[in-house]
Amino acid sequence: MPSANAVVRKPAETPDAPEKRVRNRANTEQAILSAAKRLLAEEGFQNFGINAVARGAGCDKQLIYRYYGGLDGLVEAIGTDLGSWVKDRIPDDTGGMFLLTYGDLMERLALLFLEALRADPLMRRIVAWEVSDNSEQVRRLSEARSKALVGWLERMRGSLTPPKGIDTVAVNAFIFSAIQHLVLSAAVGDQCAGLALKTPKDWEKAAIALKRIVRGVYG
Amino acid sequence: MPSANAVVRKPAETPDAPEKRVRNRANTEQAILSAAKRLLAEEGFQNFGINAVARGAGCDKQLIYRYYGGLDGLVEAIGTDLGSWVKDRIPDDTGGMFLLTYGDLMERLALLFLEALRADPLMRRIVAWEVSDNSEQVRRLSEARSKALVGWLERMRGSLTPPKGIDTVAVNAFIFSAIQHLVLSAAVGDQCAGLALKTPKDWEKAAIALKRIVRGVYG
DNA sequence: CTTGCTACTCACCGGCTGGTGACAGATTGG
């Protein structure tokens, strides 16, 4: 059966595209990493594998093993950026607004986080991955992200004193959970629990509801 | 290995395991369906496939094609139960409590939903599936579940008038999103955004925070 | 018994997966 396995070679069928494939490890590493990110963002973690990444990067999968030690190392390399996600995506200053109270701050942070997540497909996929897979690599991703988020909240809080008698950690966990799930639902189905989330107007309504919730707990 | 072509029939060699494999279509259909549910609940949607289900049901995959028309039909059969999930899992009566206001009702419903989701691994997997996959079958599952949830809220609301000036659909979407994501996070990692969710005491704190949020918007 | 239907099993296919060992070409050092 495998005897008649005439291997058809296809030698660079595009002569017009010189594909100046220079021998450069750093470049290749970067190509692999960005291909992995792009793939994860566009296709999700379902079809995320060695072969797919190698195909996307236009190189042999062997190089992924050599340079990253396999998929796990590659995921870890992706996760390294996670720590600085909030910092890169969300302005650290308060936009010139006067955030006098904890409620002011949390309202603003919640809206910033919602917008940032909405604009970042890769991060959405990772969040979805976190609640769908309890493998070691994903758990590490999750922890890094969680820590970064909590640290961001802490940093932004500054010297503001949270309201007395409220378990802010628990309440904030609910608030940011709500944002994450809502954005994820919208990304796959343009709606969430009967709430349409397609047009800018829809999102405007969502933002108003979010503000109302935050103001409800934090005044 | 294949040379010894003597197909060793093992006609119930295990007297302890009766394996009463009667020829009964209805039984087999049920076995397939429950195997699929069990598999989905325990392993998640990642390794959910024809071969795995057939293996779990102890029958040939061909029967899945015949009886359900493939995996899609099987998933649809699973989804059929979804419409009655809230009805089966959550008591329709108000537990003898006096729910005088919309806030009373929503607080109770939120807590009921949280407990029900926490107790149902299959439902958790399906929710995770919904935010990770936009295939047609999953979209159908999602719509059925969403409709059931909204209908349940509507039914439970009864003649209670929601507060004026509040977009209850949007607010409720956030509240139930929060519950879903929190429970999902807890199921894979025993925590969510820095909030530990392992011991009953942890969940007690989460419940208090949830009540506070609901009361904050709905009074 | 034979015929015919139903419930069920099996063998096989192409295709893709993760993973490995061997090899070719370029670069560098002695």
Next chain:
DNA sequence: CCAATCTGTCACCAGCCGGTGAGTAGCAAG
């Protein structure tokens, strides 16, 4: 100059996947 090393390519493996065609066991009616 040759030799070692680095970068990249390829062929090949076992294993699982979804899917299908063909065949087998049991049962009931004629």
